[in-house]
Amino acid sequence: MxxxxxxxxxxxxxxxxxxxxxxxxxxxxxxxxxxxxxxxxxxxxxxxxxxxxxxxxxxxxxxxxxxxxxxxxxxxxxxxxxxxxxxxxxxxxxxxxxxxxxxxxxxxxxxxxxxxxxxxxxxxxxxxxxxxxxxxxxxxxxxxxxxxxxxxxxxxxxxxxxxxxxxxxxxxxxxxxxxxxxxxxxxxxxxxxxxxxxxxxxxPKIAKHAGHIDWNMPAEQIDAMVRAYYDWPHAYADVESGILKIFKTKYLLGEHQQPVGTIIDINSDGLWVRCQNGSICIVEAQLPGKKRMQMVDILRGNQKKFQKGMQI
The missing domain is CATH 3.40.50.170 (Formyl transferase, N-terminal domain)
Known part of the structure:
Protein backbone atom coordinates (compact mmCIF):
# COMPACT_ATOMS: atom_id res chain seq x y z
CA MET A 1 0.00 0.00 0.00
CA PRO A 204 -21.17 24.21 -21.78
CA LYS A 205 -23.77 22.98 -19.32
CA ILE A 206 -26.77 21.39 -21.01
CA ALA A 207 -30.20 22.84 -20.28
CA LYS A 208 -33.12 20.59 -19.38
CA HIS A 209 -35.12 21.71 -22.43
CA ALA A 210 -32.25 20.89 -24.80
CA GLY A 211 -33.65 17.42 -25.35
CA HIS A 212 -36.77 18.63 -27.19
CA ILE A 213 -36.70 17.14 -30.68
CA ASP A 214 -37.26 19.40 -33.66
CA TRP A 215 -38.28 17.14 -36.52
CA ASN A 216 -36.98 19.74 -38.97
CA MET A 217 -33.47 18.63 -38.05
CA PRO A 218 -31.50 16.06 -40.09
CA ALA A 219 -31.96 12.42 -39.10
CA GLU A 220 -28.30 12.01 -38.13
CA GLN A 221 -28.53 14.96 -35.73
CA ILE A 222 -31.71 13.70 -34.06
CA ASP A 223 -30.10 10.29 -33.58
CA ALA A 224 -27.01 11.97 -32.09
CA MET A 225 -29.25 13.98 -29.74
CA VAL A 226 -30.92 10.83 -28.45
CA ARG A 227 -27.54 9.25 -27.72
CA ALA A 228 -26.02 12.43 -26.26
CA TYR A 229 -28.93 13.01 -23.87
CA TYR A 230 -29.37 9.33 -23.03
CA ASP A 231 -28.58 9.81 -19.33
CA TRP A 232 -29.91 13.39 -18.94
CA PRO A 233 -31.98 15.38 -19.83
CA HIS A 234 -33.26 12.73 -22.31
CA ALA A 235 -34.43 13.47 -25.82
CA TYR A 236 -38.20 13.85 -25.97
CA ALA A 237 -41.16 14.62 -28.20
CA ASP A 238 -44.52 16.12 -27.31
CA VAL A 239 -47.37 13.65 -27.75
CA GLU A 240 -51.08 13.63 -26.86
CA SER A 241 -50.49 11.97 -23.47
CA GLY A 242 -47.57 14.23 -22.51
CA ILE A 243 -43.86 13.88 -23.09
CA LEU A 244 -42.45 10.81 -24.81
CA LYS A 245 -38.88 10.29 -23.63
CA ILE A 246 -36.78 8.65 -26.34
CA PHE A 247 -33.80 6.43 -25.52
CA LYS A 248 -32.96 4.62 -28.73
CA THR A 249 -33.46 5.37 -32.40
CA LYS A 250 -32.26 4.42 -35.84
CA TYR A 251 -32.74 6.26 -39.09
CA LEU A 252 -33.00 6.05 -42.85
CA LEU A 253 -32.13 8.81 -45.28
CA GLY A 254 -34.42 9.54 -48.22
CA GLU A 255 -37.19 11.78 -49.50
CA HIS A 256 -40.79 11.56 -48.27
CA GLN A 257 -43.91 13.48 -49.32
CA GLN A 258 -45.33 13.86 -45.80
CA PRO A 259 -44.62 16.93 -43.64
CA VAL A 260 -41.89 16.63 -41.01
CA GLY A 261 -43.14 15.23 -37.71
CA THR A 262 -45.60 12.87 -39.42
CA ILE A 263 -45.80 9.22 -38.38
CA ILE A 264 -45.08 7.52 -41.70
CA ASP A 265 -44.92 3.89 -40.61
CA ILE A 266 -45.42 1.55 -37.66
CA ASN A 267 -43.72 -1.84 -37.89
CA SER A 268 -41.72 -4.39 -35.90
CA ASP A 269 -38.83 -1.93 -35.58
CA GLY A 270 -40.91 0.76 -33.91
CA LEU A 271 -42.47 4.10 -34.81
CA TRP A 272 -41.15 5.89 -37.91
CA VAL A 273 -41.35 9.69 -38.02
CA ARG A 274 -40.59 11.95 -40.97
CA CYS A 275 -37.71 14.40 -40.44
CA GLN A 276 -35.75 16.82 -42.62
CA ASN A 277 -33.81 14.38 -44.77
CA GLY A 278 -35.35 11.00 -44.04
CA SER A 279 -37.07 9.20 -41.21
CA ILE A 280 -36.33 8.38 -37.58
CA CYS A 281 -37.46 5.13 -35.98
CA ILE A 282 -38.21 5.40 -32.26
CA VAL A 283 -37.05 2.04 -30.91
CA GLU A 284 -37.09 2.52 -27.14
CA ALA A 285 -39.09 5.12 -25.22
CA GLN A 286 -41.08 5.98 -22.10
CA LEU A 287 -44.51 7.53 -21.58
CA PRO A 288 -45.29 9.64 -18.48
CA GLY A 289 -45.75 7.49 -15.37
CA LYS A 290 -44.73 4.33 -17.23
CA LYS A 291 -41.63 2.20 -17.45
CA ARG A 292 -39.09 2.54 -20.21
CA MET A 293 -40.04 0.02 -22.92
CA GLN A 294 -39.50 -1.05 -26.49
CA MET A 295 -41.65 1.19 -28.69
CA VAL A 296 -43.43 -1.82 -30.20
CA ASP A 297 -44.65 -2.74 -26.71
CA ILE A 298 -45.81 0.83 -26.05
CA LEU A 299 -47.73 0.77 -29.32
CA ARG A 300 -49.65 -2.38 -28.37
CA GLY A 301 -51.38 -0.56 -25.53
CA ASN A 302 -51.63 2.85 -27.17
CA GLN A 303 -52.76 2.18 -30.74
CA LYS A 304 -55.16 5.13 -30.83
CA LYS A 305 -52.48 7.57 -29.67
CA PHE A 306 -49.99 6.60 -32.35
CA GLN A 307 -51.41 6.08 -35.83
CA LYS A 308 -49.96 6.43 -39.28
CA GLY A 309 -50.48 9.96 -40.61
CA MET A 310 -50.61 11.59 -37.15
CA GLN A 311 -48.31 14.46 -36.24
CA ILE A 312 -45.93 13.98 -33.34
Whole structure:
Protein backbone atom coordinates (compact mmCIF):
# COMPACT_ATOMS: atom_id res chain seq x y z
CA MET A 1 0.00 0.00 0.00
CA UNK A 2 1.32 3.43 -0.97
CA UNK A 3 2.09 5.99 1.73
CA UNK A 4 1.09 8.91 -0.51
CA UNK A 5 -1.60 11.05 1.10
CA UNK A 6 -4.25 11.43 -1.57
CA UNK A 7 -7.50 13.38 -1.57
CA UNK A 8 -9.86 12.11 -4.25
CA UNK A 9 -12.65 14.49 -5.35
CA UNK A 10 -15.57 13.05 -7.30
CA UNK A 11 -19.37 12.95 -7.26
CA UNK A 12 -20.61 11.69 -10.63
CA UNK A 13 -21.01 7.93 -11.11
CA UNK A 14 -18.22 8.09 -13.70
CA UNK A 15 -15.80 8.96 -10.87
CA UNK A 16 -16.26 5.50 -9.32
CA UNK A 17 -14.18 3.64 -11.90
CA UNK A 18 -10.94 5.60 -11.32
CA UNK A 19 -11.45 5.39 -7.55
CA UNK A 20 -11.84 1.61 -7.76
CA UNK A 21 -8.67 1.36 -9.84
CA UNK A 22 -6.77 3.50 -7.32
CA UNK A 23 -7.87 1.26 -4.46
CA UNK A 24 -6.96 -1.91 -6.36
CA UNK A 25 -3.52 -0.46 -7.15
CA UNK A 26 -2.87 0.29 -3.49
CA UNK A 27 -3.23 4.06 -3.83
CA UNK A 28 -5.97 4.30 -1.22
CA UNK A 29 -7.04 7.92 -0.65
CA UNK A 30 -6.73 9.40 2.83
CA UNK A 31 -10.08 11.07 2.24
CA UNK A 32 -12.71 11.32 -0.49
CA UNK A 33 -14.28 14.72 -1.20
CA UNK A 34 -17.79 14.39 -2.63
CA UNK A 35 -21.13 16.19 -2.73
CA UNK A 36 -23.46 16.02 0.30
CA UNK A 37 -26.28 13.49 0.48
CA UNK A 38 -29.37 14.58 -1.46
CA UNK A 39 -33.05 13.77 -1.18
CA UNK A 40 -33.99 11.36 -3.91
CA UNK A 41 -36.89 9.20 -5.08
CA UNK A 42 -40.58 9.37 -4.26
CA UNK A 43 -39.89 9.08 -0.54
CA UNK A 44 -37.34 11.90 -0.73
CA UNK A 45 -34.90 9.88 1.35
CA UNK A 46 -31.33 11.13 1.66
CA UNK A 47 -29.04 9.35 -0.76
CA UNK A 48 -25.25 9.47 -0.84
CA UNK A 49 -23.34 9.90 -4.09
CA UNK A 50 -22.14 6.66 -5.65
CA UNK A 51 -18.58 7.83 -4.91
CA UNK A 52 -19.36 8.21 -1.20
CA UNK A 53 -20.97 4.77 -1.14
CA UNK A 54 -17.84 3.27 -2.71
CA UNK A 55 -15.57 5.09 -0.25
CA UNK A 56 -17.57 3.92 2.75
CA UNK A 57 -17.57 0.35 1.41
CA UNK A 58 -13.77 0.52 1.51
CA UNK A 59 -13.62 2.29 4.90
CA UNK A 60 -12.27 5.51 3.41
CA UNK A 61 -13.20 8.72 5.27
CA UNK A 62 -15.36 11.19 3.34
CA UNK A 63 -15.67 14.97 3.39
CA UNK A 64 -18.99 16.36 2.11
CA UNK A 65 -19.08 20.17 2.48
CA UNK A 66 -21.94 22.18 1.00
CA UNK A 67 -19.37 24.62 -0.37
CA UNK A 68 -15.60 24.60 -0.75
CA UNK A 69 -15.27 28.33 -1.45
CA UNK A 70 -14.94 29.44 2.19
CA UNK A 71 -11.84 30.08 4.29
CA UNK A 72 -13.07 27.36 6.63
CA UNK A 73 -13.08 24.83 3.78
CA UNK A 74 -9.54 25.86 2.80
CA UNK A 75 -8.33 25.39 6.36
CA UNK A 76 -9.95 21.95 6.45
CA UNK A 77 -8.29 21.10 3.14
CA UNK A 78 -4.87 22.13 4.46
CA UNK A 79 -5.43 20.17 7.68
CA UNK A 80 -5.62 16.94 5.71
CA UNK A 81 -1.95 17.56 4.81
CA UNK A 82 -2.21 15.72 1.50
CA UNK A 83 0.48 15.18 -1.11
CA UNK A 84 -1.72 14.69 -4.15
CA UNK A 85 -5.18 16.01 -5.05
CA UNK A 86 -7.08 14.11 -7.75
CA UNK A 87 -10.28 15.54 -9.23
CA UNK A 88 -12.64 13.41 -11.33
CA UNK A 89 -16.13 14.73 -12.16
CA UNK A 90 -16.55 16.41 -8.77
CA UNK A 91 -19.10 18.92 -10.06
CA UNK A 92 -17.81 22.06 -8.35
CA UNK A 93 -15.07 24.55 -9.17
CA UNK A 94 -11.96 23.90 -7.08
CA UNK A 95 -10.47 27.11 -5.58
CA UNK A 96 -7.12 27.87 -7.21
CA UNK A 97 -5.41 28.38 -3.84
CA UNK A 98 -5.73 24.64 -3.26
CA UNK A 99 -3.29 24.06 -6.12
CA UNK A 100 -0.58 25.94 -4.19
CA UNK A 101 -0.73 23.39 -1.36
CA UNK A 102 -0.05 20.20 -3.32
CA UNK A 103 0.10 18.65 -6.79
CA UNK A 104 -3.39 18.62 -8.32
CA UNK A 105 -4.37 16.36 -11.22
CA UNK A 106 -7.64 16.15 -13.15
CA UNK A 107 -9.10 13.50 -15.44
CA UNK A 108 -11.04 15.21 -18.23
CA UNK A 109 -12.97 13.07 -20.77
CA UNK A 110 -11.89 14.83 -23.95
CA UNK A 111 -8.77 15.50 -25.97
CA UNK A 112 -8.11 18.94 -24.54
CA UNK A 113 -8.16 21.73 -25.59
CA UNK A 114 -11.23 20.33 -27.37
CA UNK A 115 -14.43 20.30 -25.31
CA UNK A 116 -13.47 22.21 -22.21
CA UNK A 117 -16.40 22.39 -19.81
CA UNK A 118 -18.84 20.26 -17.86
CA UNK A 119 -20.39 18.17 -20.65
CA UNK A 120 -17.61 16.97 -22.98
CA UNK A 121 -19.03 13.47 -23.51
CA UNK A 122 -22.42 14.84 -24.60
CA UNK A 123 -20.83 17.33 -26.99
CA UNK A 124 -18.54 14.68 -28.45
CA UNK A 125 -21.63 12.68 -29.43
CA UNK A 126 -23.67 15.73 -30.51
CA UNK A 127 -20.82 16.78 -32.78
CA UNK A 128 -20.64 13.24 -34.17
CA UNK A 129 -16.91 13.08 -33.49
CA UNK A 130 -15.35 9.81 -34.60
CA UNK A 131 -12.47 10.06 -32.13
CA UNK A 132 -12.92 10.93 -28.46
CA UNK A 133 -10.31 10.78 -25.73
CA UNK A 134 -9.23 11.49 -22.20
CA UNK A 135 -6.65 13.86 -20.74
CA UNK A 136 -4.72 14.08 -17.48
CA UNK A 137 -3.91 17.70 -16.73
CA UNK A 138 -2.21 19.66 -13.99
CA UNK A 139 -5.05 21.74 -12.55
CA UNK A 140 -4.97 25.51 -12.93
CA UNK A 141 -7.06 28.56 -12.00
CA UNK A 142 -8.74 28.54 -15.43
CA UNK A 143 -11.11 25.58 -15.70
CA UNK A 144 -9.82 22.71 -17.87
CA UNK A 145 -6.96 24.89 -19.10
CA UNK A 146 -4.11 23.26 -17.17
CA UNK A 147 -1.01 21.85 -18.81
CA UNK A 148 -1.37 18.43 -20.44
CA UNK A 149 0.49 15.46 -18.97
CA UNK A 150 -1.15 12.46 -20.63
CA UNK A 151 -3.72 11.86 -23.36
CA UNK A 152 -5.32 8.80 -24.91
CA UNK A 153 -7.50 8.59 -28.01
CA UNK A 154 -10.62 6.41 -27.83
CA UNK A 155 -12.75 5.67 -30.93
CA UNK A 156 -16.45 6.51 -30.79
CA UNK A 157 -18.66 3.58 -31.74
CA UNK A 158 -21.62 4.10 -34.07
CA UNK A 159 -24.25 3.49 -31.38
CA UNK A 160 -22.40 5.00 -28.42
CA UNK A 161 -24.44 7.00 -25.92
CA UNK A 162 -23.20 9.04 -22.97
CA UNK A 163 -23.03 6.09 -20.59
CA UNK A 164 -21.25 3.66 -22.91
CA UNK A 165 -18.74 6.20 -24.21
CA UNK A 166 -18.28 7.81 -20.80
CA UNK A 167 -17.53 4.44 -19.24
CA UNK A 168 -14.74 3.75 -21.75
CA UNK A 169 -13.33 7.25 -21.40
CA UNK A 170 -13.07 7.07 -17.63
CA UNK A 171 -11.68 3.53 -17.79
CA UNK A 172 -8.96 4.92 -20.03
CA UNK A 173 -8.53 7.85 -17.67
CA UNK A 174 -8.10 5.50 -14.72
CA UNK A 175 -5.25 3.70 -16.49
CA UNK A 176 -3.55 7.01 -17.30
CA UNK A 177 -4.03 8.16 -13.70
CA UNK A 178 -2.11 5.16 -12.33
CA UNK A 179 0.65 5.86 -14.85
CA UNK A 180 0.72 9.51 -13.74
CA UNK A 181 0.90 8.67 -10.02
CA UNK A 182 3.69 6.14 -10.57
CA UNK A 183 5.65 8.77 -12.52
CA UNK A 184 4.92 11.44 -9.89
CA UNK A 185 6.24 9.17 -7.12
CA UNK A 186 9.55 8.92 -8.97
CA UNK A 187 9.55 12.62 -9.88
CA UNK A 188 9.35 11.55 -13.52
CA UNK A 189 6.16 13.18 -14.77
CA UNK A 190 6.39 13.94 -18.50
CA UNK A 191 7.15 17.45 -19.68
CA UNK A 192 4.00 19.49 -19.41
CA UNK A 193 2.41 20.66 -22.66
CA UNK A 194 0.64 24.02 -22.72
CA UNK A 195 -2.78 23.78 -24.35
CA UNK A 196 -3.11 25.48 -27.73
CA UNK A 197 -5.49 28.38 -27.09
CA UNK A 198 -6.35 28.60 -30.81
CA UNK A 199 -7.86 25.11 -30.76
CA UNK A 200 -10.11 25.53 -27.72
CA UNK A 201 -13.75 24.46 -28.05
CA UNK A 202 -16.29 24.45 -25.24
CA UNK A 203 -18.84 22.01 -23.86
CA PRO A 204 -21.17 24.21 -21.78
CA LYS A 205 -23.77 22.98 -19.32
CA ILE A 206 -26.77 21.39 -21.01
CA ALA A 207 -30.20 22.84 -20.28
CA LYS A 208 -33.12 20.59 -19.38
CA HIS A 209 -35.12 21.71 -22.43
CA ALA A 210 -32.25 20.89 -24.80
CA GLY A 211 -33.65 17.42 -25.35
CA HIS A 212 -36.77 18.63 -27.19
CA ILE A 213 -36.70 17.14 -30.68
CA ASP A 214 -37.26 19.40 -33.66
CA TRP A 215 -38.28 17.14 -36.52
CA ASN A 216 -36.98 19.74 -38.97
CA MET A 217 -33.47 18.63 -38.05
CA PRO A 218 -31.50 16.06 -40.09
CA ALA A 219 -31.96 12.42 -39.10
CA GLU A 220 -28.30 12.01 -38.13
CA GLN A 221 -28.53 14.96 -35.73
CA ILE A 222 -31.71 13.70 -34.06
CA ASP A 223 -30.10 10.29 -33.58
CA ALA A 224 -27.01 11.97 -32.09
CA MET A 225 -29.25 13.98 -29.74
CA VAL A 226 -30.92 10.83 -28.45
CA ARG A 227 -27.54 9.25 -27.72
CA ALA A 228 -26.02 12.43 -26.26
CA TYR A 229 -28.93 13.01 -23.87
CA TYR A 230 -29.37 9.33 -23.03
CA ASP A 231 -28.58 9.81 -19.33
CA TRP A 232 -29.91 13.39 -18.94
CA PRO A 233 -31.98 15.38 -19.83
CA HIS A 234 -33.26 12.73 -22.31
CA ALA A 235 -34.43 13.47 -25.82
CA TYR A 236 -38.20 13.85 -25.97
CA ALA A 237 -41.16 14.62 -28.20
CA ASP A 238 -44.52 16.12 -27.31
CA VAL A 239 -47.37 13.65 -27.75
CA GLU A 240 -51.08 13.63 -26.86
CA SER A 241 -50.49 11.97 -23.47
CA GLY A 242 -47.57 14.23 -22.51
CA ILE A 243 -43.86 13.88 -23.09
CA LEU A 244 -42.45 10.81 -24.81
CA LYS A 245 -38.88 10.29 -23.63
CA ILE A 246 -36.78 8.65 -26.34
CA PHE A 247 -33.80 6.43 -25.52
CA LYS A 248 -32.96 4.62 -28.73
CA THR A 249 -33.46 5.37 -32.40
CA LYS A 250 -32.26 4.42 -35.84
CA TYR A 251 -32.74 6.26 -39.09
CA LEU A 252 -33.00 6.05 -42.85
CA LEU A 253 -32.13 8.81 -45.28
CA GLY A 254 -34.42 9.54 -48.22
CA GLU A 255 -37.19 11.78 -49.50
CA HIS A 256 -40.79 11.56 -48.27
CA GLN A 257 -43.91 13.48 -49.32
CA GLN A 258 -45.33 13.86 -45.80
CA PRO A 259 -44.62 16.93 -43.64
CA VAL A 260 -41.89 16.63 -41.01
CA GLY A 261 -43.14 15.23 -37.71
CA THR A 262 -45.60 12.87 -39.42
CA ILE A 263 -45.80 9.22 -38.38
CA ILE A 264 -45.08 7.52 -41.70
CA ASP A 265 -44.92 3.89 -40.61
CA ILE A 266 -45.42 1.55 -37.66
CA ASN A 267 -43.72 -1.84 -37.89
CA SER A 268 -41.72 -4.39 -35.90
CA ASP A 269 -38.83 -1.93 -35.58
CA GLY A 270 -40.91 0.76 -33.91
CA LEU A 271 -42.47 4.10 -34.81
CA TRP A 272 -41.15 5.89 -37.91
CA VAL A 273 -41.35 9.69 -38.02
CA ARG A 274 -40.59 11.95 -40.97
CA CYS A 275 -37.71 14.40 -40.44
CA GLN A 276 -35.75 16.82 -42.62
CA ASN A 277 -33.81 14.38 -44.77
CA GLY A 278 -35.35 11.00 -44.04
CA SER A 279 -37.07 9.20 -41.21
CA ILE A 280 -36.33 8.38 -37.58
CA CYS A 281 -37.46 5.13 -35.98
CA ILE A 282 -38.21 5.40 -32.26
CA VAL A 283 -37.05 2.04 -30.91
CA GLU A 284 -37.09 2.52 -27.14
CA ALA A 285 -39.09 5.12 -25.22
CA GLN A 286 -41.08 5.98 -22.10
CA LEU A 287 -44.51 7.53 -21.58
CA PRO A 288 -45.29 9.64 -18.48
CA GLY A 289 -45.75 7.49 -15.37
CA LYS A 290 -44.73 4.33 -17.23
CA LYS A 291 -41.63 2.20 -17.45
CA ARG A 292 -39.09 2.54 -20.21
CA MET A 293 -40.04 0.02 -22.92
CA GLN A 294 -39.50 -1.05 -26.49
CA MET A 295 -41.65 1.19 -28.69
CA VAL A 296 -43.43 -1.82 -30.20
CA ASP A 297 -44.65 -2.74 -26.71
CA ILE A 298 -45.81 0.83 -26.05
CA LEU A 299 -47.73 0.77 -29.32
CA ARG A 300 -49.65 -2.38 -28.37
CA GLY A 301 -51.38 -0.56 -25.53
CA ASN A 302 -51.63 2.85 -27.17
CA GLN A 303 -52.76 2.18 -30.74
CA LYS A 304 -55.16 5.13 -30.83
CA LYS A 305 -52.48 7.57 -29.67
CA PHE A 306 -49.99 6.60 -32.35
CA GLN A 307 -51.41 6.08 -35.83
CA LYS A 308 -49.96 6.43 -39.28
CA GLY A 309 -50.48 9.96 -40.61
CA MET A 310 -50.61 11.59 -37.15
CA GLN A 311 -48.31 14.46 -36.24
CA ILE A 312 -45.93 13.98 -33.34
Missing amino acids: SEIKIMYAGSDHFACQPLEVLIQAGYIPSVVLTNPDRKSGRGLKLKATSVKQLAEKNNIPTWTPMTIKTDEAFETFKAYDIDLFICVAYGKIIPSQWFEVCTALNIHPSLLPKWRGCSPVEHTILNRDQIAGVSIIQMSAEIDAGDLLYQKQIPVKENDHTLSLGQRLFEGGADLLIEAICAWEKDQLPERIVQNSEKVTYA
